[in-house]
Amino acid sequence: MRYDDSPPPPESASSVSPDPPWYTRRSTLAVAVAALAPTALAGWVLTQVLTGSGPGGQPPQPKALPASHTAGAGAHGAGDAKASTATPSPAASTSASASASAPAAPAKGPLAGRTVVIDPGHNTGNFKHTSEIDRQVDIGTNRKECDTTGTTTNSGYMEAEFTLDVSRRTRTLLESKGAKVVFTHDADRPWGPCIDERARIGNEAKADAVVSVHADGVSAGNRGFHIILPATVKGGAADTSKIVGPSRDLGERIAGNFARSTGSAPANYLGSGTGLVVRDDLGGLNLSTRPKVFIECGNMRDAKDAAQLTSPEWRQKAAEGITNGIVGFLGG
Numbered sequence: 001m002r003y004d005d006s007p008p009p010p011e012s013a014s015s016v017s018p019d020p021p022w023y024t025r026r027s028t029l030a031v032a033v034a035a036l037a038p039t040a041l042a043g044w045v046l047t048q049v050l051t052g053s054g055p056g057g058q059p060p061q062p063k064a065l066p067a068s069h070t071a072g073a074g075a076h077g078a079g080d081a082k083a084s085t086a087t088p089s090p091a092a093s094t095s096a097s098a099s100a101s102a103p104a105a106p107a108k109g110p111l112a113g114r115t116v117v118i119d120p121g122h123n124t125g126n127f128k129h130t131s132e133i134d135r136q137v138d139i140g141t142n143r144k145e146c147d148t149t150g151t152t153t154n155s156g157y158m159e160a161e162f163t164l165d166v167s168r169r170t171r172t173l174l175e176s177k178g179a180k181v182v183f184t185h186d187a188d189r190p191w192g193p194c195i196d197e198r199a200r201i202g203n204e205a206k207a208d209a210v211v212s213v214h215a216d217g218v219s220a221g222n223r224g225f226h227i228i229l230p231a232t233v234k235g236g237a238a239d240t241s242k243i244v245g246p247s248r249d250l251g252e253r254i255a256g257n258f259a260r261s262t263g264s265a266p267a268n269y270l271g272s273g274t275g276l277v278v279r280d281d282l283g284g285l286n287l288s289t290r291p292k293v294f295i296e297c298g299n300m301r302d303a304k305d306a307a308q309l310t311s312p313e314w315r316q317k318a319a320e321g322i323t324n325g326i327v328g329f330l331g332g
């Protein structure tokens with residue numbers, strides 16, 4: 001299902017953020033953003049093709065998206081800044097890295113020296129290890145199952161396959177920008193890891209950002225993506241007071257970039273159309289001491305969303321959106 005922790009049903013899954021998010025304060029704006037995203041992407045692709053150009057080319061997204069914000073939302077403060085910095089051009093990235101040395105050094109990049117932990121939700125082996133993953137673990141505020149199986153599409157494509165694929169694509173993109181990328185697992189273990197270990201891996205890596213990749217499993221007709229942000233919790237080993245703020249920043253940047261990159265809209269079934277939900281019941285967030293969010297990329301049980309989730313081309317766009325959000329958060 002949705003998370004490495006067993007989730008409440010959608011109706012109760014919402015410690016929905018009381019704060020309007022930066023990139024859509026009205027659901028109509030969400031629609032506008034979603035509608036513009038493919039245009040912006042198409043424009044960017046066209047620009048790349050016509051100019052032949054990569055380095056030095058100015059991506060049009062920062063122009064297009066803020067324009068839509070202006071039209072739809074009026075005042076929005078930091079939102080535009082986030083949007084406009086989230087997809088830096090290669091030229092901007094080079095200057096931002098401030099490495100006086102090396103325009104040509106392949107090991108360098110805007111994320112050189114930064115560590116990102118990617119957590120592919122669930123594990124394809126969990127279905128065969130239900131007794132192991134049903135074991136309770138301490139999440140500080142509570143006790144939860146070690147891990148869950150995750151969901152599948154109606155045709156049997158497993159969430160755990162999806163999360164690993166998107167995670168690997170994201171890793172490739174992040175490494176190309178110079179980041180050190182650590183996985184919580186890489187199909188290299190029969191099941192798990194448990195949610196407490198998933199959090200610990202991010203903590204021990206001293207990750208600058210952690211993203212847990214998922215897809216949802218709710219009834220058909222529920223569509224779109226959402227980002228889960230940590231609530232402020234304190235109890236046992238759980239204390240999110242230091243990560244709530246930066247995690248929201250990370251989540252907002254991923255949401256904006258994910259919408260732009262994939263053309264998907266924020267979830268229509270929770271989060272009030274914002275694409276952002278705050279939760280206090282997920283061990284993977286509660287135990288994290290590093291900025292961390294979950295992303296639910298779409299609903300595997302909806303045929304239209306599933307058609308996207310099962311498409312390698314769409315998954316690449318998903319990875320690009322996640323990556324660009326991380327790059328924006330890390331100031332690359």
Ligand code: ZN
Nearest residue numbers: 001002003214
């Ligand atoms: Zn999941």
